[in-house]
Amino acid sequence: MKFLVCISNVPDTTTKIAFTPDNKEFNKAGVQFVINPWDEYALTRAIELKEAAGSGTVTVLNVGQADTEPNIRKALAIGADDAIRVDAVPQDAYFVAEQIAAIAKEGAYDVILMGKESIDYNGFQVHGMVGEMLGIPTVAPAMKLDMSGNTATLEREIEGGKEIVSVNTPFVASCQQPMCEPRIPNMRGIMTARTKPLKVVPAVGEPARTTVAEYALPPKKQGVKLIDAENAGELIKLLRNEAKVI
Amino acid sequence: MSVLVVVECADGEVKKSSLEVASYGADVAAMLGTTATAIAVGEANEANLAKLGEQGITKVLYDAEPRLKDFVNNAYTKLIATAAEQESAKIIVLANSNIGAAVGSRLSVRLKTSLATNVVELPKISGDQFTVKRGAFSGKAFSDVVLSGDRKIIAVKKNSTEAKHEAGKTAEVASFSAQLGDADFADAPKQVVMQDQAGGILLPEADRVVSGGRGMKGPENWGLIEDLAKALGAATACSKPVSDVDWRPHHEHVGQTGITVSPNLYIACGISGAIQHLAGVNSSKVIVVINKDPEAPFFKAADYGIVGDVFDVLPKLTAAVKALN
Ligand SMILES: Cc1cc2nc3c(=O)[nH]c(=O)nc-3n(C[C@H](O)[C@H](O)[C@H](O)COP(=O)(O)OP(=O)(O)OC[C@H]3O[C@@H](n4cnc5c(N)ncnc54)[C@H](O)[C@@H]3O)c2cc1C
Ligand SMILES: Cc1cc2nc3c(=O)[nH]c(=O)nc-3n(C[C@H](O)[C@H](O)[C@H](O)COP(=O)(O)OP(=O)(O)OC[C@H]3O[C@@H](n4cnc5c(N)ncnc54)[C@H](O)[C@@H]3O)c2cc1C
Numbered sequence: 001m002k003f004l005v006c007i008s009n010v011p012d013t014t015t016k017i018a019f020t021p022d023n024k025e026f027n028k029a030g031v032q033f034v035i036n037p038w039d040e041y042a043l044t045r046a047i048e049l050k051e052a053a054g055s056g057t058v059t060v061l062n063v064g065q066a067d068t069e070p071n072i073r074k075a076l077a078i079g080a081d082d083a084i085r086v087d088a089v090p091q092d093a094y095f096v097a098e099q100i101a102a103i104a105k106e107g108a109y110d111v112i113l114m115g116k117e118s119i120d121y122n123g124f125q126v127h128g129m130v131g132e133m134l135g136i137p138t139v140a141p142a143m144k145l146d147m148s149g150n151t152a153t154l155e156r157e158i159e160g161g162k163e164i165v166s167v168n169t170p171f172v173a174s175c176q177q178p179m180c181e182p183r184i185p186n187m188r189g190i191m192t193a194r195t196k197p198l199k200v201v202p203a204v205g206e207p208a209r210t211t212v213a214e215y216a217l218p219p220k221k222q223g224v225k226l227i228d229a230e231n232a233g234e235l236i237k238l239l240r241n242e243a244k245v246i
Numbered sequence: 247m248s249v250l251v252v253v254e255c256a257d258g259e260v261k262k263s264s265l266e267v268a269s270y271g272a273d274v275a276a277m278l279g280t281t282a283t284a285i286a287v288g289e290a291n292e293a294n295l296a297k298l299g300e301q302g303i304t305k306v307l308y309d310a311e312p313r314l315k316d317f318v319n320n321a322y323t324k325l326i327a328t329a330a331e332q333e334s335a336k337i338i339v340l341a342n343s344n345i346g347a348a349v350g351s352r353l354s355v356r357l358k359t360s361l362a363t364n365v366v367e368l369p370k371i372s373g374d375q376f377t378v379k380r381g382a383f384s385g386k387a388f389s390d391v392v393l394s395g396d397r398k399i400i401a402v403k404k405n406s407t408e409a410k411h412e413a414g415k416t417a418e419v420a421s422f423s424a425q426l427g428d429a430d431f432a433d434a435p436k437q438v439v440m441q442d443q444a445g446g447i448l449l450p451e452a453d454r455v456v457s458g459g460r461g462m463k464g465p466e467n468w469g470l471i472e473d474l475a476k477a478l479g480a481a482t483a484c485s486k487p488v489s490d491v492d493w494r495p496h497h498e499h500v501g502q503t504g505i506t507v508s509p510n511l512y513i514a515c516g517i518s519g520a521i522q523h524l525a526g527v528n529s530s531k532v533i534v535v536i537n538k539d540p541e542a543p544f545f546k547a548a549d550y551g552i553v554g555d556v557f558d559v560l561p562k563l564t565a566a567v568k569a570l571n
Binding site for chain 1: 256261316317319320323342343344345347348349350351352354355356359360361362363364377380381382383384385386387388389390391392393394395433435436437438439440441448450451454478496497499502503510511521522525528529531532533534535545546547548549550551552553554555558559562563565566567569570
C-alpha cells in the first residue's frame, strides 16, 4: 500500500497573528512554523497502517518553498519513508490541489491522506478538490480509518453524528481526532531522517483562482464588565436588557 | 444568470445555517439584479421549502429521490451541478458545513469555478471585481479574497450572517430530477449514527453556548453546565483537555484544533482562555467568563465576567434564568 500524506506548514498555534504594514501579507517575523496539527493525525495513521500491514511506503508531500523543509524532515523523523516538495508558493487551494493530484497520479498512490483543514487559511477544501481532480472518493473529515486489503472503513463526522463509510483504494481522506495519538519524533528517527530522500519538483498546472487582497485583525473588545459573584443573577439581567442576547 | 443556493434539510426542517445561506444568496441575487433559486438536499418537506420565500428565494428545486436523504458526496455533487447548469447559475452559495465543504470543493473543480469557504459577509462587487471577506488563521484574523472567473462558489460560515424573515412570502417548489442512478450512490454511507443531543441543540449551529473547562473538576459536575444550558436553550461545549480525558465527547471540543463557533452568547466556565481556545470562540458576539482567578487571560477577551467559584455561581445563574422566564 502506497500512502501519500500531504502536510501544510503553518504558524504554531500560540502565534499572535500580525500582518505586514500594508496588510497584504502574513508577517512571518519571529514566527515558529509547525506541521499543521490535523496533518499529524494523517501522518501517524499512515505509519500505523503501514506497520500493521507489515509492508508499504509513506511519502510526505508539501507544496511550499525551501523554508518548509525543517517540517518535512520532522515528518520523516516521525516515520515517513521519503518526501516530495513541490517548489512553489502555495498560491491558493486550487493550485495546491493541482500539485497534489499530479503527484498522486504519477506515483499511483493508493491512499492520499490530509488533515481536516489548515489552521492558517482554514480552507477545508483541498481534499475535495483532489478527489474530484482524480475522479476518486474523498471522505472528509474522518475520525477513524481502518484498512482491510484494498477496502477502507471510515467514520466521517457530520453535524450531530457520524457516518460509517466504506471505500476502495484509491481514495482521499482528511483526518482529525480521535483517529490516533499523533507521534513525536524520537532520537533515532531524527538521525535517520537526515538521509531519507527528499525530492524537489517544479509546479505544474493552471494559475490560482483566488487572491488575497488584504488581511485584517478582528475588532478589539471594549473591556470586560465585572459582576460581583454574590450578585450573579445581575448578569442574566444584563444579558437580557443590555446585551440583548437572551 | 442566477444565484443557486444549496439548502440542507434534516427531518423535514431546513437547517438554521441554510436559512442564513438562503438569505445570503437572495441578497447576492439582488445585488446582481437577478433571482435566487434553491436546491434542497437531505430529507425535505415541501411546505417548509415553500417557506424559503421568507428568506427571499423565488424557486426551490427538489428531487424526491429517497436515497438523497443521507449525504452521498457523488450524488449531491451531481444533483447540484445539474441544477447549476439548468439555472445557468453564476454564483452557488452553500453552508460552510461538513456537507457544504465536501460538495463545494468538488463542484469548484467540476464546474471550473473559484471558491471561497468560511465567508462571513456579503460580497463587495465593483465592476468585474468580486471580493468576499472570510475568516482565516482559525478565528484570529480575516482576509478579503478576490474570486476570479465568471462562476463562483461561496461557503458561508454559520452564525455569521442573519437570516431575514419576510412573513407570508412563499417560494415555488418545482420538482427536479438529476437522473441519478445506482453508480451515483456507490459511495453512500453504510450506516448513519446520530448522537443524543442535549436538548436537541447542535453546537455548530447554536445561538448560545455554555462551555466548561478543567475548572469544572470532573465529568460528574457537568450537570451544572447542562442545567444552565437547558435554561438558556444553549448547546454545551468544552475545552480541549476536557475532551482529551473523555470527560466530554470530542465533538464538543472548541478551539483552534476543535470546532470554531460564533454564537451570540458564549459562557466559559472554569476555562483559562489559552490562545488556542480563544481562537475558536472569539467571533462570538458576547463572551461571558466565570473563573475564580481574576488574572485568567480569558477576562481580556470577555464582555462580561464574574470572578468566582463555578460551583457557587452556576446554580445562581440557572436560577436567575428560570426566574426570568
Ligand atoms: C506566501 C503565501 C501566499 C498565499 N497567498 C494566497 C492567496 O493569495 N490566496 C489564497 O487563497 N491562498 C493563499 N495562500 C494560502 C495557501 O495557498 C494555502 O496553503 C492553500 O490555500 C491551502 O490551504 P487551505 O486552508 O485552503 O487548505 P485546506 O483545504 O484547509 O487543507 C486541507 C489539507 O490539505 C493539505 N494541504 C494544504 N495545503 C498544503 C500544502 N501547501 N502542501 C501540502 N498539503 C497541503 C493538508 O493536508 C491540509 O490539512 C498563501 C499561502 C502562502 C504561504
Ligand atoms: C497544538 C495545540 C492545540 C490546542 N488546541 C486547543 C483547542 O483547540 N482548544 C482548547 O480549548 N485548547 C487547546 N489547546 C490547549 C490549550 O493550550 C490549553 O491547555 C487549554 O485550553 C486549557 O484548558 P482549560 O482552560 O480547560 O484548563 P486550564 O488551563 O487548566 O484552566 C482551568 C481554569 O479553571 C479555573 N478554575 C479552577 N477551578 C475553578 C473553580 N472552582 N471555579 C472557577 N474557575 C476555576 C482556573 O483558574 C483556570 O483558569 C491546544 C494546545 C496545543 C499545544
